[in-house]
Amino acid sequence: MKKLYLILICGWFLYPPMLSHASLIEEKKCASCHRLTKKENEKKGPDLFYAGNKFKSPWLEKYLQNPVTLRKAGTIHNPGFLKGERENxxxxxSKEDAGKITQELMQMTLPDLPVEELPDPLNKGQKAKTKYEFERTFSCISCHQSLNLAGKPRGGISGPSLVDAGNRLQANWVAVWLKNPKTFSEKSRMPVYKMDDETRLRFTRFIMTLKNEGIR
Structure with a gap:
């Protein structure tokens, strides 16, 4: 019996039990604002059950330590949606908690999400063409902010800001989202544009260039 007791004690120190980061998510009450599964009813915060498909972990960890406003008009589930800019x-x-929750969120992914084959990075001409289409043809800036030539944000606020999208979002998620936003959210207000695959993947590459290195 003593030998068994010693084995258990030694095992505890050599191989401590792994604590689930989900307990920290529960402690922080993340589920009160965010859906952690697709089966839940819509909530006022963005869905997190596909966070591992959507976000880049370095950005997410920094965001959790120092949140920035991405949806200045709020979301459709906020009572004051489109009635003026909202504070975050x-x-x-803490850095420790942000790291733990980021690890857990990056494991939340959708099964069988298609993997898109992206083209090479855009050359100068392709980038100029796509920027024109982004701003004029498809009028993305009517809902989303991006940086102008002077480095200042401009555009609508009904959708999330794209100012730092290249640091925030994963390219494959953007490509799938542009094809069919309802893959992720049945109630998405994002229109489904009639883009051929070449245009859609070129847009994805363009969005990946939208970065504001001053954002922390």
């Missing part, structure tokens, strides 16, 4: 009330987490 997301709590700031």
């Amino acid at each position: 009330n997301h709590p700031s987490l």
